[in-house]
Amino acid sequence: ITCRDQPYRGRPCDDDHGRCKPSFLIIGVGKCGTSSLYYYLTDHPSVKAAAQKQIQWFDHQYSASRFNAYLDRSFPHHMEPGEMTGEASPGYAQYSEVPVRVAKHLPETRVLVIVRDPAERAYSAYHYNYLNVVRPNKKRTFEFLIEHETRLLAKCLENNSENKIDLSRDCYGRTTAKDTYGVDDMPLANQHLWRQLVGRSLYILYLDWWPEFFMVCSELLAAPETAADEMATVAAYLGLPTFDFRPVVDKGKYNAGAKHLGYGKVTPWDQAEKLADLRPPMTAAARHLIDTFAHPHTTRLFERANRSCPKWGSSRRLDDATTTLYSPEDPHALSSSSSSSATKNDDEGTLPRDLFS
Ligand SMILES: Nc1ncnc2c1ncn2[C@@H]1O[C@H](COP(=O)(O)OS(=O)(=O)O)[C@@H](OP(=O)(O)O)[C@H]1O
Incomplete structure (x- = not known):
């Protein structure tokens, strides 16, 4: 990618009012590595961090008349020419009203989205968003959830x-x-x-609402050897000066594993690998179901993004012994494996909130 001009032509701040606009929004997708993307990017000397990683204003707190309050509360009040700020809210991508609001208030902001192998994203969300909230004696298997969800999805898409x-x-x-x-x-x-383990992995269904976005492949950030190059590509898209991302990438992965320890918690690479190994392998049948279901949507995503992600559809670890999915004759099949304890929950209101996304 060639280096673009900076959004807002390098001057995102209205210095008279001490207000700066975000030059980039990381709109998702949850469980794809939004935390690492955000913290790697804010290590760039020309990027100033937002008040926190997840602001979630354009989805859950939006009010057209409160836009200035959002800027005041969320971003630095002064930046030098050439500096920029931005935020990461994994809930933005999935709501059709958000791109309309963003176009109205932030016409020059650049939209970044990080996507991950659909089955891997779904499996990560199962551990983080489901096992962390379900009562241990009510636990359902991954297979149970995805089989029912894909049946519903198929019907709705049809x-x-x-x-x-x-x-x-x-x-x-x-x-x-x-x-x-x-x-x-x-x-x-x-x-x-947790009800959208597969649906949220069909990225193009909702990215179609966004007029422009730059797609980052999670798999390329998942190894220090490729992550610094992928970050350099992101920086060029944002019009940032060249920067060596290796030192921040070498620190490790942010928000790794199923326990919520904070989006800004970094886990060294070798420990992140061990965390992943603690997770029981995904069954071959579950992977096959999601791969097959996601395939046409993934093809369309890669066409639209004009980029494709390597390695999708080939899981790192599979339990090849398990080839059958949850069967209707066994409606109360419980997971024999994972037992993450509850860490942090939303309140149980009806309004969807991605604060624990
Ligand atoms: N650098 C890098 N590259 C690729 N993947 C990474 C990276 N850093 C974190 N991760 C993995 O991404 C998962 C967390 O994603 P998010 O930070 O987007 O989660 S959240 O929705 O904000 O809670 C979480 O996945 P799982 O560990 O499989 O659950 C992280 O391990």
């Missing part, structure tokens, strides 16, 4: 002439957990996240 669905509305977003899973003991907390 009934939609544009082959697009709104994850928070339409057939998919409106169907109750009981209708999907046939049982009523599913947890309420974070249900917009």
